[in-house]
Structure formats: structure tokens, C-alpha cells
Amino acid sequence: MIALFFRDLKLSVRAGGGAMIGVLFFMTIVAVIPFGVGPDLNLLARIGPAILWIGALLASLLGLDRLFQAEREDGSLDLLLMQETPLLLTVFVKCAAHWAATGLPLVVASPFLGLFMNMNELAIGATMLTLLAGTPAITFIGAVGAAVAVALPRGGLLVSILVLPLAVPVLIFGVSAVYAAIQDPAPFLPPFMILVAITLFFAVIGPVAAAAALRHSAD
Amino acid sequence: MMSHAAYVLSSYAVAVATVAGLVLWVVGDGRARQRELKALEAAGIRRRSVEATGGEST
Amino acid sequence: MSENSLAIRKFSDLANPTRFLALAARVLPWLAVLTVLFFAVGLWLSFTTEGDYQQGETVRIMYVHVPAAWLSMMCYTVMAISALGTLVWRHPLADVSAKAAAPIGASFTFLALVTGSLWGKPMWGTWWVWDARLTSVFVLFLMYLGLIALNRAMEDPARSARVSAVLVLVGFVNIPIIKFSVEWWNTLHQPASVMRLGGPTIDPEFLWPLMVMAIAFTLLFFSLHIAAMRNEIWRRRVTSLRRQAARNAGRESLAP
Numbered sequence: 415m416i417a418l419f420f421r422d423l424k425l426s427v428r429a430g431g432g433a434m435i436g437v438l439f440f441m442t443i444v445a446v447i448p449f450g451v452g453p454d455l456n457l458l459a460r461i462g463p464a465i466l467w468i469g470a471l472l473a474s475l476l477g478l479d480r481l482f483q484a485e486r487e488d489g490s491l492d493l494l495l496m497q498e499t500p501l502l503l504t505v506f507v508k509c510a511a512h513w514a515a516t517g518l519p520l521v522v523a524s525p526f527l528g529l530f531m532n533m534n535e536l537a538i539g540a541t542m543l544t545l546l547a548g549t550p551a552i553t554f555i556g557a558v559g560a561a562v563a564v565a566l567p568r569g570g571l572l573v574s575i576l577v578l579p580l581a582v583p584v585l586i587f588g589v590s591a592v593y594a595a596i597q598d599p600a601p602f603l604p605p606f607m608i609l610v611a612i613t614l615f616f617a618v619i620g621p622v623a624a625a626a627a628l629r630h631s632a633d
Numbered sequence: 634m635m636s637h638a639a640y641v642l643s644s645y646a647v648a649v650a651t652v653a654g655l656v657l658w659v660v661g662d663g664r665a666r667q668r669e670l671k672a673l674e675a676a677g678i679r680r681r682s683v684e685a686t687g688g689e690s691t
Numbered sequence: 692m693s694e695n696s697l698a699i700r701k702f703s704d705l706a707n708p709t710r711f712l713a714l715a716a717r718v719l720p721w722l723a724v725l726t727v728l729f730f731a732v733g734l735w736l737s738f739t740t741e742g743d744y745q746q747g748e749t750v751r752i753m754y755v756h757v758p759a760a761w762l763s764m765m766c767y768t769v770m771a772i773s774a775l776g777t778l779v780w781r782h783p784l785a786d787v788s789a790k791a792a793a794p795i796g797a798s799f800t801f802l803a804l805v806t807g808s809l810w811g812k813p814m815w816g817t818w819w820v821w822d823a824r825l826t827s828v829f830v831l832f833l834m835y836l837g838l839i840a841l842n843r844a845m846e847d848p849a850r851s852a853r854v855s856a857v858l859v860l861v862g863f864v865n866i867p868i869i870k871f872s873v874e875w876w877n878t879l880h881q882p883a884s885v886m887r888l889g890g891p892t893i894d895p896e897f898l899w900p901l902m903v904m905a906i907a908f909t910l911l912f913f914s915l916h917i918a919a920m921r922n923e924i925w926r927r928r929v930t931s932l933r934r935q936a937a938r939n940a941g942r943e944s945l946a947p
Contacts, residue, residue: 558857558858558861559858561857562841562854562855562857562858563841563844565845565850565854566844566845572837572840572841572844575833575836575837575840576837576838576840576841576858578833579830579833579834579837579862579869580834580861580862580865580869582830582869582872582873583865583868583869583871583872586872586873586875586876587872587875590875590876605875608872608875612868615868619861619864623857623858623860623861626778626857627854627857627858630778630850630853630854630857631850631853631854637749637813640749640752640809640810640812640813641749641751641752643809644752644755644756644805644806644809644810645751645752645755647802647805647806647809648755648759648802648806651798651799651801651802651805652802652911654798655794655795655798655915656915658794659915659918659919659922660918662919662922662926663918663921663922663925666922666925666926666928666929667925669925669929670925670928670929670932673929673932673933673936676936
């Protein structure tokens with residue numbers, strides 16, 4: 415399992431994988447927003463956390479369709495299906511590797527982009543923390559979409575369409591936790607705890623559903 | 634308050650249009666499929682098993 | 692075929708498409724007549740009852756809006772049950788049912804959104820409010836459309852059914868979370884300035900047309916659903932017959 419983790423990690427970091435592209439996409443989105451809303455620093459500071467979250471959401475959807483497709487193309491998906499270890503665990507490990515390759519760089523990159531958005535240190539820290547807690551949930555939800563669309567030749571866009579409505583709660587609680595941290599009266603912990611709960615919930619539901627979808631699309 | 638009649642009427646119009654669209658789609662689809670089945674039957678192609686199996690393509 | 696025979700033993704009546712077709716042919720006319728009757732009564736009631744002193748004439752929009760919203764949720768429930776039927780019991784008609792229900796559910800959700808918007812314009816002064824209820828219905832609409840797109844994208848009906856069943860179930864589990872989160876988000880951003888509609892104190896004056904229309908819409912849904920299922924069965928039959936014809940033709944051309 416650990417071998418699988420590192421294999422996936424290496425594959426996605428190396429040739430043409432989604433890792434660097436994802437971060438680049440994230441940076442581009444965040445860089446483009448000020449051109450749309452204007453260079454008003456106060457406004458940017460206010461909507462900065464939301465922009466970072468939306469950017470991270472879109473960026474982590476980017477590489478999702480490749481999660482199982484490469485395996486399907488070279489036939490190793492069938493091997494994974496027939497393995498002794500439960501498919502559930504395999505899917506979970508693959509999700510973890512995918513997150514480490516694409517989600518983690520987003521979290522690391524977010525403070526620098528936060529500086530562009532004229533956010534203060536507290537907001538940057540809160541955004542980073544919530545992204546760290548929230549992006550795994552997006553990966554796990556996305557795994558269901560990726561497994562569902564694995565049989566399709568051009569499933570990439572479809573995965574995003576299917577996954578985005580399901581990812582609404584993650585976005586809501588991520589952003590509201592950040593705003594709760596910045597604005598004094600609102601408590602930070604409740605939304606953050608709910609965000610963590612959602613992540614844990616999808617860490618269970620996501621691999622189960624993804625494994626079921628993979629098994630059914632195989633035979 | 635009578636100015637709201639336009640909203641009421643248009644919402645009923647949308648409802649009628651949506652329902653009519655659905656009904657027409659379902660009925661039309663059914664007619665088309667039945668025509669295809671008849672055409673195939675006329676061409677002498679019959680289901681292998683008209684008896685109880687009925688589990689085609691599932 | 693062993694799978695099918697097992698299923699037939701379990702659900703002796705409905706598992707067999709041929710028998711389902713016979714049943715549908717018998718039930719559909721009655722359902723259609725009942726639907727028309729209920730609609731006639733419901734429409735008559737909803738146009739003859741008095742307007743609300745507060746909402747005025749616009750209360751009549753509710754007679755369409757509430758049943759449509761109810762159906763949008765019921766249809767997803769029907770799809771979720773069908774998805775369970777596909778995955779757990781391998782019921783051969785369950786995937787047909789789920790696939791047939793998706794466009795119908797999407798239409799009713801669309802209807803609920805549009806009529807809600809038309810109600811909101813005179814009442815709230817704006818076409819759209821990012822209200823918790825509206826927003827979650829909108830997310831539901833997006834989910835319907837995604838499911839339809841997925842069903843369209845896959846060639847093999849059996850496989851697409853099982854795969855989209857997984858997605859339906861994940862969505863079904865998710866709906867309460869979405870609803871909860873949207874409500875949270877709503878209280879965060881909008882201190883309850885929006886007037887709540889309905890409420891527990893509905894005058895029986897409005898309750899009657901509402902009930903009749905709700906029953907009429909539910910009947911309409913079931914007649915459409917059964918008819919759409921029948922269409923889907925026919926469609927699969929046509930496909931399999933065409934394939935068979937092609938195979939026969941190939942065999943004949945090979946034979947001397």
C-alpha cells in the first residue's frame with residue numbers, strides 16, 4: 415500500500431502529471447480575479463479568502479479525471495480490482511496520493527497568493543488551515559466522480575459537473591470558517607469542526623462509492 | 634393587486650408548457666419506439682424468446 | 692440469465708419487462724384519466740378560491756409551485772430507491788426506472804424554480820433570492836442535470852445504470868448535508884429579512900386546492916414515469932433486435 419502511495423505520488427509529480435499544472439491553474443485563477451473586480455485592495459482583502467477557496471476548489475478538480483483513467487488505459491486497474499487487498503483501501507490510498515500530489519501544493523501555495531490579495535496574517539493562516547482540512551474532502555468526493563466517469567473517453571468535464579454540486583458544503587464551511595476567524599464576534603471552531611466532520615465523512619463515503627463504481631464499470 | 638395577475642398567469646403558462654412538453658416527449662418517444670418495433674417485426678426479426686425470459690440487454 | 696431468473700423468483704410480477712409492459716398498458720389509461728380529473732378539480736379550485744389578504748393573487752402560484760417542489764424531492768427519492776434496487780437487489784427494472792425518472796425530476800425542479808422566481812418578483816421585489824430553500828433546490832437541479840448528462844454519455848445501458856446508481860446514492864446521502872450547510876450559510880449572510888412562505892398556519896381555504904393539486908401532480912408524475920419506463924424498455928428492445936438483425940445478416944452473408 416505504501417508502495418502504491420509512492421508510485422502514484424511519483425507518477426503525478428513527474429511527467430505531465432496534474433501537480434504542477436494544478437498549482438499553476440490556481441495561481442492563474444487568483445491572478446485573473448483582480449482584473450475582473452478591480453485593484454481595490456480593501457475589496458480584495460475582503461473577498462480574498464473566498465477567491466482562494468474557489469480557486470483551490472477548481473484547481474483540485476482539474477486533475478481528478480486522471481485518478482483512475484491512466485490505470486484503466488494500461489490495464490493495471492484490473493490488477494487492482496483482482497488484488498487481495500480490499501479495493502476500498504486501494505482507492506483510499508490512491509486518493510491520499512492524489513491529494514498529496516495536487517492538494518498539498520495548493521495549500522502550500524495559498525499563503526503567497528494570500529499576500530497578493532492583501533490579506534492579513536490571520537486570514538492567511540486561517541485560509542491555509544481550512545484548505546488543509548477541506549481539500550481532502552474535495553479529493554474524496556472527486557474520486558466518486560472519477561470512478562463513475564472512468565469508462566468515458568472524455569470524462570474530464572463531466573467529472574467537474576458531477577462533483578461541484580456535491581462539493582458545495584465544503585466550500586461553504588471552509589469560507590465561513592475563515593471569515594469567522596477574521597471577524598471577531600463569530601466563533602471559529604464550529605464551522606471548522608463541521609468542515610473536519612465533512613472531510614471525515616467523505617473519507618468514508620467517497621472510497622466506498624468509488625470502489626463500487628469501479629467494480630461495476632469493470633464487468 | 635391585479636397587477637400580479639401577470640405573474641400568476643405566466644407561472645401557470647410555464648407550468649402548462651413544462652407539463653405539455655413532458656407529456657409530448659413521453660408520448661412521442663413511445664410512438665417512435667413502437668414504430669421501430671413494428672418495422673423490425675415486419676422485417677421478420679423477432680425476439681429470440683417471446684416467452685418468460687424477457688431479460689434483454691440487462 | 693441466472694441473475695434474471697433469481698430476480699424473477701423474487702419479484703415475480705414486476706421483474707419481468709414483458710409483464711411490466713402488460714401491467715403498464717392496463718394501468719396507464721386509468722392513471723391518465725385520474726390525473727386529468729384531479730387536475731380539472733384542482734385548477735377549478737385554485738382559480739375560484741379567494742386570494743390571500745397578504746399575498747393577494749400570487750397565492751395561486753403556490754398551487755403549482757408547492758407540488759412541483761414536492762415532486763422534485765419525491766422524484767429524487769424514487770431514483771435513490773431505484774438505485775438501491777439496481778445495486779443491491781439487481782432488479783432488472785430498477786435501472787430503467789432511475790433512468791426514466793431523471794428527466795421528469797429535472798423538469799419539475801425547473802418548474803419549481805421558475806414558479807418560485809415568478810412568485811418572488813412581486814412578493815420580494817426580486818427574481819432570485821439566495822435563500823436557503825431556493826439555493827438547495829438549485830443545487831438539486833444541477834445534480835439532476837449532471838445525472839442526465841452522465842446517462843447520455845454512456846453507451847452501454849446496463850453499465851451506465853449501475854454506475855449512475857452509485858452517484859444517485861452518493862447524492863442522496865449528500866442532500867441533507869447540502870441543505871444543512873446552505874441553511875448555515877444563509878443565516879450567516881442574511882439575517883432573516885426574507886419573509887417565510889407558508890408556515891404552519893395555512894388557511895383551509897388554501898389547503899384544499901393545494902392538496903388536490905399535489906395529488907394531481909403526483910399522479911401525473913407516476914403516469915409519466917410508467918410511460919417513460921415503458922419507452923425505455925421498448926428502446927432497449929429495439930437496440931437488441933437491431934443487434935440481432937445485424938448478427939443474422941452477418942451470418943447469412945458468411946454462409947454459402
